[in-house]
Amino acid sequence: MRLRLTPREDSYYDLFADSAGNLVTASRLLVELISEGADREGIAEKMRACEHAGDERTHAIMRRLNESFITPFDREDIYRLASNLDDCMDYMEAAADLVVLYQIDHLPKEVVRQVEVLERAAELTAEAMPRLRSMKNLNEYWIEINRLENQGDQVYRRLLAKLFSGDYDALTVLKMKEVIDQLESAADAFEHVANTVESIAVKES
Amino acid sequence: MRLRLTPREDSYYDLFADSAGNLVTASRLLVELISEGADREGIAEKMRACEHAGDERTHAIMRRLNESFITPFDREDIYRLASNLDDCMDYMEAAADLVVLYQIDHLPKEVVRQVEVLERAAELTAEAMPRLRSMKNLNEYWIEINRLENQGDQVYRRLLAKLFSGDYDALTVLKMKEVIDQLESAADAFEHVANTVESIAVKES
Amino acid sequence: MRLRLTPREDSYYDLFADSAGNLVTASRLLVELISEGADREGIAEKMRACEHAGDERTHAIMRRLNESFITPFDREDIYRLASNLDDCMDYMEAAADLVVLYQIDHLPKEVVRQVEVLERAAELTAEAMPRLRSMKNLNEYWIEINRLENQGDQVYRRLLAKLFSGDYDALTVLKMKEVIDQLESAADAFEHVANTVESIAVKES
Numbered sequence: 001m002r003l004r005l006t007p008r009e010d011s012y013y014d015l016f017a018d019s020a021g022n023l024v025t026a027s028r029l030l031v032e033l034i035s036e037g038a039d040r041e042g043i044a045e046k047m048r049a050c051e052h053a054g055d056e057r058t059h060a061i062m063r064r065l066n067e068s069f070i071t072p073f074d075r076e077d078i079y080r081l082a083s084n085l086d087d088c089m090d091y092m093e094a095a096a097d098l099v100v101l102y103q104i105d106h107l108p109k110e111v112v113r114q115v116e117v118l119e120r121a122a123e124l125t126a127e128a129m130p131r132l133r134s135m136k137n138l139n140e141y142w143i144e145i146n147r148l149e150n151q152g153d154q155v156y157r158r159l160l161a162k163l164f165s166g167d168y169d170a171l172t173v174l175k176m177k178e179v180i181d182q183l184e185s186a187a188d189a190f191e192h193v194a195n196t197v198e199s200i201a202v203k204e205s
Numbered sequence: 206m207r208l209r210l211t212p213r214e215d216s217y218y219d220l221f222a223d224s225a226g227n228l229v230t231a232s233r234l235l236v237e238l239i240s241e242g243a244d245r246e247g248i249a250e251k252m253r254a255c256e257h258a259g260d261e262r263t264h265a266i267m268r269r270l271n272e273s274f275i276t277p278f279d280r281e282d283i284y285r286l287a288s289n290l291d292d293c294m295d296y297m298e299a300a301a302d303l304v305v306l307y308q309i310d311h312l313p314k315e316v317v318r319q320v321e322v323l324e325r326a327a328e329l330t331a332e333a334m335p336r337l338r339s340m341k342n343l344n345e346y347w348i349e350i351n352r353l354e355n356q357g358d359q360v361y362r363r364l365l366a367k368l369f370s371g372d373y374d375a376l377t378v379l380k381m382k383e384v385i386d387q388l389e390s391a392a393d394a395f396e397h398v399a400n401t402v403e404s405i406a407v408k409e410s
Numbered sequence: 411m412r413l414r415l416t417p418r419e420d421s422y423y424d425l426f427a428d429s430a431g432n433l434v435t436a437s438r439l440l441v442e443l444i445s446e447g448a449d450r451e452g453i454a455e456k457m458r459a460c461e462h463a464g465d466e467r468t469h470a471i472m473r474r475l476n477e478s479f480i481t482p483f484d485r486e487d488i489y490r491l492a493s494n495l496d497d498c499m500d501y502m503e504a505a506a507d508l509v510v511l512y513q514i515d516h517l518p519k520e521v522v523r524q525v526e527v528l529e530r531a532a533e534l535t536a537e538a539m540p541r542l543r544s545m546k547n548l549n550e551y552w553i554e555i556n557r558l559e560n561q562g563d564q565v566y567r568r569l570l571a572k573l574f575s576g577d578y579d580a581l582t583v584l585k586m587k588e589v590i591d592q593l594e595s596a597a598d599a600f601e602h603v604a605n606t607v608e609s610i611a612v613k614e615s
Contacts, residue, residue: 066612101567102574157306164307170375170580174587177379202271362511369512375580382584407476 011064012072013133019057019085020126026050026092027119030183033096034111040100047096054089058082073132077200084193085125091186092118095179102175110159114183117152121145121190128197138201145194152187156180216269217277218338224262224290225331231255231297232324235388238301239316245305252301259294263287278337282405289398290330296391297323300384307380315364319388322357326350326395333402343406350399357392361385421474422482423543429467429495430536436460436502437529440593443506444521450510457506464499468492483542487610494603495535501596502528505589512585520569524593527562531555531600538607548611555604562597566590 026047033043061082065071071078098104128141159180163173231252238248266287270276276283304312333346364385368378436457443453471492475481481488508514538551569590573583 062609063612066609101570160306164376164380166376170379171574171576171583173376173379174580174583175574199267199271202268365511369581369585371581375584378581378584404472404476407473 012061012078013130015057015061015064016081016085016132017126017129019054019061019082019089020122020129022050022054022057023085023088023092023122024119024126026054026089027115027122030092030096030115031112031119033099034107034115044096044100047093051089051093054086058086073200073204077196077203081193081196081200084189084196087189088122088125088186088193091182091189095182095186098175098179098182102179104175104179107176107179108159108162110155110162111180111183113155114152114159114180114187117148117155118183118186118190121148121187124148125190125193132197132200135201135204138197142194142198145191149187149191152184156184156187217266217283218335220262220266220269221286221290221337222331222334224259224266224287224294225327225334227255227259227262228290228293228297228327229324229331231259231294232320232327235297235301235320236317236324238304239312239320249301249305252298256294256298259291263291278405278409282401282408286398286401286405289394289401292394293327293330293391293398296387296394300387300391303380303384303387307384309380309384312381312384313364313367315360315367316385316388318360319357319364319385319392322353322360323388323391323395326353326392329353330395330398337402337405340406340409343402347399347403350396354392354396357389361389361392422471422488423540425467425471425474426491426495426542427536427539429464429471429492429499430532430539432460432464432467433495433498433502433532434529434536436464436499437525437532440502440506440525441522441529443509444517444525454506454510457503461499461503464496468496483610483614487606487613491603491606491610494599494606497599498532498535498596498603501592501599505592505596508585508589508592512589514585514589517586517589518569518572520565520572521590521593523565524562524569524590524597527558527565528593528596528600531558531597534558535600535603542607542610545611545614548607552604552608555601559597559601562594566594566597 029043029047029050032038033040033047061078065075065078099107124141124144128138131137131141160177163176163180168176234248234252234255237243238245238252266283270280270283303309329346329349333343336343336346365382368381368385373381439453439457439460442448443450443457471488475485475488509517534551534554538548541547541551570587573587573590578586
C-alpha cells in the first residue's frame with residue numbers, strides 16, 4: 001500500500017495529466033488538419049503551440065526530478081513516462097508540420113483512421129494518468145492501447161500498399177510516406193506510454 | 206569470483222539463451238524467405254510467431270526484474286541486454302514483413318550476404334549467452350560480432366550503390382532500400398548486444 | 411560546492427574536452443567536403459579517422475565508468491553525455507560517407523548553412539566542456555545551442571521544400587534527402603548534448 005505523502009508529490013500526477021490533456025488537444029488538431037477545407041497553416045501553428053506547451057510540462061517534470069529526493073514511484077519510471085509522453089507530441093507535431101511544408105492537399109482516406117486511433121489513444125491516456133495515484137484499472141488501459149496500436153498498424157500497412165500500388169508518382173509517395181510514418185510512430189509512442197504505465201503498476205503492486 | 210546463488214537466478218541465463226535461440230530461428234527463416242520459390246507469406250507468418258515468442262521472453266525478463274531484488278549482474282544491464290535482443294528480432298521481422306507487403310519478388314543477390322551475416326551473428330549470440338554464467342571467452346564473441354557487423358556494413362554499402370546506379374526505378378529503390386535498411390539495423394542491433402555483453406564482462410571481472 | 415578530488419577524476423573532463431575537440435575537427439572536414447573542387451574521398455577518409463578517434467574516447471569514458479566507483483557527477487549523466495557526443499560524430503560521419511557513396515557532386519547551397527551551424531555548435535561545445543569543472547556559464551552555452559538548432563531546423567525545412575519543388579528527379583531527391591537528414595540529426599544531437607549539460611548543472615547547483 002502506498003503512503004500518501006506531501007502535496008508536492010501529487011504534482012507529478014498533475015503534470016502527467018496536463019501532458020496527456022495536451023496530447024488530446026493535439027490529436028484533435030490533427031483530425032481537423034486532414035479534413036476538407038481546413039486552414040492548414042493555422043492549425044499547424046496551433047500544433048506548434050501544443051508542442052511548446054508539452055515541452056514546458058516535460059521540463060517541469062525533469063526539473064522536479066532533479067530537485068527533489070522523494071518520488072511517488074521509481075524516478076527512472078517518472079523520467080521514462082515524461083519522455084514517452086513527449087515523444088507522442090513530437091511525432092504528431094512533425095506529421096502536421098510536414099503536411100503543410102510539403103503542401104499536401106490530398107491524403108488517402110485511410111489517414112483519417114490513423115488519426116482517429118491517435119485521438120482515442122490520447123483520450124484513454126488522459127483518463128489513465130490520474131489513476132496512477134491509486135494504481136487501479138490500469139490494466140484495461142494498457143490492453144485497450146495495445147488493441148488501438150494494432151489497429152493503427154493495420155491501417156498503416158494498407159496505406160503503404162496503396163502508396164506503392166503505382167497510383168502515385170515517386171515524389172508524392174516520398175512525401176506522403178513521411179507523413180504516415182510520423183503518424184505510425186505516434187501510435188507506437190502511445191504504446192510505449194502504456195508499457196511504462198504497466199511497468200510502474202507491476203512494481204507498485 | 207561470482208557466487209552461485211539460488212536456481213531462480215539461473216533463469217535469467219535460460220531466458221537470454223531462449224531469446225537468442227529464437228533469433229537463430231528467425232535468421233534462418235530470413236535465409237529461406239529470400240531464396241527462389243519461397244512461400245513468402247508462409248515464412249512471414251512464422252517470423253511473426255518468432256517475434257511473439259521473442260516478446261514473451263522479453264516480458265518474462267522484465268517481469269522477473271520488476272519482481273526480484275537479487276540479480277546475477279547489474280539490473281540495468283539485464284534490462285539493456287533484453288532490449289537489445291528484442292531489437293534484433295524486431296528488425297528481422299520488419300524486413301520479412303516488408304518483403305511480403307511490398308510484394309518484392311526479386312532482391313539484389315548481395316542481400317543473401319546481409320542475411321548470412323545475421324544468421325552467423327545469431328548463432329554466435331546463442332552460443333555466448335550461457336557463457337554469461339562463467340563470464341569466460343566472451344571477448345572472442347565480441348570481436349567476431351564486430352567483424353561480422355563490418356562485413357554487413359560493406360555489403361549494405363555495395364547494395365546502396367547498386368540501388369542508386371540507375372538500374373531501378375524510384376519506387377522500386379524506395380521499397381528495396383527499406384528492406385535492406387531493416388537488415389542493416391538488425392546487424393547493428395547484434396553489435397549492441399555484443400557491446401552490452403562486453404560491458405557486463407568488464408564490470409564482473 | 412564540489413570537492414576537488416583525485417587527479418584521476420579530472421580525466422573525465424579531459425576525455426569530454428577531447429571528444430568535443432574531435433567534433434570541431436569533424437565539422438570543419440564537413441565544411442571542406444561540400445566546397446567546390448574538394449577531394450571528397452580523401453576528406454571522407456579523414457572523417458572516418460575522426461569517427462574512430464571519437465569511438466576511442468567514448469570507450470575510454472565507458473571503461474572508466476565501469477572501473478571506478480567515484481564520479482565527479484551522476485554516473486548516468488556521464489554515460490549520457492558520452493553517448494550524446496558520440497551521436498554527434500556518428501551523424502556527421504554518416505553524412506560525409508553518403509556524399510561520397512552516392513557520388514553527389516552538387517548539393518543545394520543551403521547545405522553550407524547546415525554545416526556552418528554544426529561547426530559553430532561543435533566550437534561552443536568544445537569551449538563548454540572544461541566549464542563542467544566549475545559549472546559556471548553553462549546556461550549561455552545551452553541557450554546558444556538551442557538558438558543554433560532552431561536555425562539549423564529552418565535551413566533544413568527550406569531544403570526540404572527545395573528538394574520537393576519538382577526541380578529534381580526522385581532518385582536525386584532520395585539521395586540528397588538522406589544527406590540533409592543526417593546533418594539535421596547531427597544538429598539535434600548537439601542539442602541533446604546541451605540538454606544533458608543543463609541537467610548536470612541543475613543537479614550540481
